[in-house]
Amino acid sequence: MNQKDLNQITERGISQEKFEHQLEQFKIGFPFLKLEEPAAVGKGIISLTEEEQKIYIQIWNDYKAVGHCITKFVPASGAASRMFKNLFAFLSADYDVPTTDFEKLFFEKITKFAFRHALCNKCKQNTGKSIKELIAAGQYKEVVANLLEPKGLNYGQLPKGLLLFHEYNEDEIRTPMEEHLVEAALYASSNGEANIHYTVSHDHLALFEKIVEEKVPVYEKKFGIKYNISFSEQKTSTDTPAVNLDNTPFRNEDGTLLFRPGGHGALIENLNAIDADVVFIKNIDNVVPDRLKGDTVTWKQVIAGVLVKMQKQAFEYLKILDSGSYSHLKLEEIIRFLQRDLCCRKSDIKELEDAELVIYLRSKLNRPMRVCGVVKNVGEPGGGPFLTYDQEGTVSLQILESSQIDQKNAKYVSMFNNGTHFNPVDLVCATKDYKGQPFDLPKFVDETTGFISSKSKNGKQLKALELPGLWNGGMSNWNTIFVEVPLSTFNPVKTVNDLLRNTHQARA
Secondary structure (H helix, E strand, C coil): CCHHHHHHHHHHHCCCCHHHHHHHHHHCCCCCCCCEEEEHHHHHCCCCCCCHHHHHHHCCCCCCCCCCCEEEEECCCCCCCCHHHHHHHHHCCCCCCCCCCHHHHHHHHHHHHHCCHHHHHHHHHHHHHCCHHHHCCCCCHHHHHHCCCCCCCCCCCCCCCHHHHHHEEECCECCHHHHHHHHHHCEECCCEEEEEEEECCHHHHHHHHHHHHHHHHHHHHHCEEEEEEEEECCCCCCCCCCCCCCCCCECCCCCCCCCECCHHHHHHHHHHHCCCCCEEEEEECCCCHHHHHHHHHHHHHHHHHHHHHHHHHHHHHHHHHHHHCCCCHHHHHHHHHHHCCCEEEEECCCCCCCCHHHHHHHHHHHHEEEEEEEEEECCCCEEEEEECCCCCCCCEEEEEEEHHHHCCCHHHHHHHHCCCCCCCCCCECCCCCCCCCCCCCHHHHHHHHHHEEEEEEEEEEEEEECCCCCCCHCCCCCCCEEEEEEHHHHCCCCCCCHHHHHHHCCCC
C-alpha cells in the first residue's frame, strides 16, 4: 500500500486499521450462524386476534396523542435497473418482436402502466409516432428504448422511488415516494406533522427535492398536516474495498483502489442520525394505491402498538433494576419477560448469582427494540425469521438471509427452505433508552454477519464485501419481536410487469 492509497482511504473517512481489517476478512471469511429453529407462530411469532389488534391500535393512538416524535425512514437509493432486466435483454436480443412471455405481457398490457402517457409523449417527441403507431410498425424496441434510455424517460437509470407507479386519473399519477408521503399521514403523523426521511444517492438528490417542492404542498392540503422531509446519502466511510480473486486489492484502470457501497447495512449510520422516539422502516417499492391501503395502515398501527407496550414494560423493569430495590421474585418475573416476550434465552441463567443476573438482565433489556411484521412464506426470495445462537450461546430472534447459513449443512438448508414466514421489511423501531437518550446503533451491529459476494468490473471478476444487512446483522443485538401480518401488506415491485398486478392498479 502506497501513500496515494493511504490518501484515498483517508479521504473516504476510513481508517487504515479498518481498511486492513476488511482486507483480512476476505481471507478468513465470515462464520455461519448457528440456528435453533425457524421462528413460527407460538415459537417467536405472535399471531393477534381482532380484539388484540384493536387494543394495540388504541395504544398506538394514545402514544401519538401525547406528542412523541415519529419518523418514517425509507431506503430509496436503489436504482430501478433490475426492474427492467428483461427489457434490457430484449433491447440487445437478436430478434425485434416480443418473443418471451415477459415481453409479450409487457406489450399486451402496455396501456395498464401508469407511465404510459409520459412514455407516449417521449415516443412522439423522439420518433414522431405514438406507442400504438410504433407497435403497429413493428418498432417495439423504439418503445423500450424510450422507456429506458436517457433520450426518453431514462427509467433504466432512475431510482424506483421516482418512477410513475399508480395512476388515479390522468391528472394524478403517483411515484412510490409520494405513496410514502400519503402513508406517513395515515399512520405516522403526530401533532399535525409527519416526518419522513429518505436515503438517496447523490446523483438523484436534486430530482427527489424537485418532487418535494412540487408535491408536498398538495399532500399537506389534502391531509391537513405539515410534512418535514429530510434526505441523507450513504456515507463514503461505509464503502468497502473490492479485491481480486487472490484477495489483493482490486484497482481501477488509473491504479486507484476500487471501493463499493457496503449494501443496505451501511444505512445503520443514517438511521443512527435520526432523532425520533419511534421510526418506521419500509422499502420504497412496497406501496399500494389508496383503495388498498387499509390493511397497511391497520397493521402499521398494530405493530407500533406492540412496540410501545413492550418498550414500556422493558423501561419499567430497567428502572427497577437501576433502583436496586428488587426481590428475587421480581428478578424471576423479569426473566420470564425476557424469555417469553422477547424470546431471549440463556441456558445457564439459573446458575447466575443475583448480582450477575442483574447485570445480565440489564444488558439485554437496555437495547434498541424493533417489532417486525412477517408474512406467510409464499416462495419469495429473501430472508426469514429464526431463533439463532449468538457468540455467547444466547438464543434470540433474528432475520436471516440464505448467505448467513452454511449451505453444506442439510439440516440448516432444510430449516431455511421450509420456514413458515418471510421478512417483507416491515419494521417499527425504538432507538432511545428509558432516560430518553439515543442508543449508538453501530454498537449493536454483529460485525461477523457480513458476507462476500462475486461481482465484476469492466469484464474482470472481483470479490465484494457486504456489510451486515440493515435488518439482519445490522440489528442483531436489538430486542426483536415478530408479529404475523397479512400478505396483503407486502406488494413489492421486483420487475416492471409487477406493476400490472391488481395490487398496483389504482382504479380497480
